[in-house]
Amino acid sequence: MGMNELNLQLFIFRNFSTFENLLTTQNEKVKIVKIGDLNYNAGPDFLNAQIFINDVLWFGNIEIHIKASDWEKHSHSQSPLYDNVILHIVLEQDKQIFKKDHSPLPTLEIKKYLNTSITDIHVEKKSCDLDKLKEIFPMLILHRLKKKNDFIISLLKDLHGDWEAVTFHLVMYHFGFKTNSDQMLQLASSLDFKVIKKNINDVQNLLALLAGQGDLLTFFPEEVTKKYNFLKQKYELKRDKILWKYSRIHPQNFPEVRIQQVVKLIYGKNSLLEYFLNFEENEELSDQTLNHVKINMTIPLQFAYNQYYCKPNEFVLEKLKETKVESNKIVREWKKFGTKICNGYESQALIELENNICNKNRCLICPLFKDTNEIRQDDYIL
Numbered sequence: 001m002g003m004n005e006l007n008l009q010l011f012i013f014r015n016f017s018t019f020e021n022l023l024t025t026q027n028e029k030v031k032i033v034k035i036g037d038l039n040y041n042a043g044p045d046f047l048n049a050q051i052f053i054n055d056v057l058w059f060g061n062i063e064i065h066i067k068a069s070d071w072e073k074h075s076h077s078q079s080p081l082y083d084n085v086i087l088h089i090v091l092e093q094d095k096q097i098f099k100k101d102h103s104p105l106p107t108l109e110i111k112k113y114l115n116t117s118i119t120d121i122h123v124e125k126k127s128c129d130l131d132k133l134k135e136i137f138p139m140l141i142l143h144r145l146k147k148k149n150d151f152i153i154s155l156l157k158d159l160h161g162d163w164e165a166v167t168f169h170l171v172m173y174h175f176g177f178k179t180n181s182d183q184m185l186q187l188a189s190s191l192d193f194k195v196i197k198k199n200i201n202d203v204q205n206l207l208a209l210l211a212g213q214g215d216l217l218t219f220f221p222e223e224v225t226k227k228y229n230f231l232k233q234k235y236e237l238k239r240d241k242i243l244w245k246y247s248r249i250h251p252q253n254f255p256e257v258r259i260q261q262v263v264k265l266i267y268g269k270n271s272l273l274e275y276f277l278n279f280e281e282n283e284e285l286s287d288q289t290l291n292h293v294k295i296n297m298t299i300p301l302q303f304a305y306n307q308y309y310c311k312p313n314e315f316v317l318e319k320l321k322e323t324k325v326e327s328n329k330i331v332r333e334w335k336k337f338g339t340k341i342c343n344g345y346e347s348q349a350l351i352e353l354e355n356n357i358c359n360k361n362r363c364l365i366c367p368l369f370k371d372t373n374e375i376r377q378d379d380y381i382l
Contacts, residue, residue: 043081060086069095128368140349148300165193167272174297175258210259219256295344321345
């Protein structure tokens with residue numbers, strides 16, 4: 001990953017006090033006394049900064065870009081929010097930017113003060129304030145459940161308010177186990193749910209419908225193909241080509257295996273919604289798959305259903321705390337730093353933190369970020 005503005009903001013925030021003998025592109029002496037406050041809203045990146053330019057103390061704001069020309073690319077010249085920018089910090093000065101009075105905007109090209117081997121900068125977890133970690137779990141969980149709620153409500157709109165159809169689509173989606181989730185959802189969408197409902201008590205028909213619409217018949221006996229051809233004609237089915245992914249996944253996650261699990265799971269369930277709203281155990285699923293279904297499908301479904309009908313959701317959060325810790329790369333990485341993770345509630349919170357703050361280099365807005373300018377080289381991955 002190349003350096004982006006978030007990387008550069010973080011680097012400058014944590015290192016500005018160590019910079020010496022700085023010069024603007026106009027050869028003016030610069031000393032940053034105070035970097036200012038991170039701006040979470042529209043406008044410059046840092047507000048209320050204090051800097052010396054040629055021994056004159058200036059009060060105002062600082063804007064940071066990868067290239068100086070980004071100032072015009074982002075239309076800052078047309079916005080009064082940027083009138084009080086006193087310093088433009090850029091990685092590369094590719095264009096001179098002027099203020100409204102046509103004088104050059106003081107610009108600091110930071111590239112010459114950086115190690116040229118630096119391509120990516122982020123704070124390592126060992127330098128975060130891990131004591132605060134569990135304090136932010138409720139915020140992270142609610143944010144994660146809200147996103148899942150939005151996904152479920154979008155399905156509800158697409159499926160004309162049919163919660164039973166939504167439940168079927170969710171089952172299919174989550175049995176794609178991320179790698180083939182979109183493909184499984186495409187397969188579900190190729191079938192009118194009324195067809196599934198009519199065949200819910202016929203296990204052979206269910207398998208033929210899913211295998212046939214998924215173009216997976218070659219993995220099953222000939223009678224499944226014959227059954228599908230009959231059903232295809234009966235219900236006038238059409239199918240689009242689905243691009244299944246097989247690379248770097250275990251055989252138990254192959255789509256032809258997962259659709260068999262779906263068939264066993266939904267077979268005989270005259271109300272999928274009722275079954276999954278009250279879902280607890282299923283002997284057909286391994287402990288790991290059962291835990292995945294609870295965490296990623298049934299609990300978010302219960303949460304969304306309650307939200308939709310304005311019912312309390314406290315017990316749903318408690319059910320999430322009763323699930324087991326997930327086993328994935330993110331959880332394993334946090335455990336390396338001595339983080340004790342007790343259940344699925346906590347592992348889901350860490351996944352949300354990793355995906356939406358850590359992986360996006362949003363360290364400056366993270367509650368775990370230590371507001372300090374004491375820098376060690378090993379704080380960064382160079």
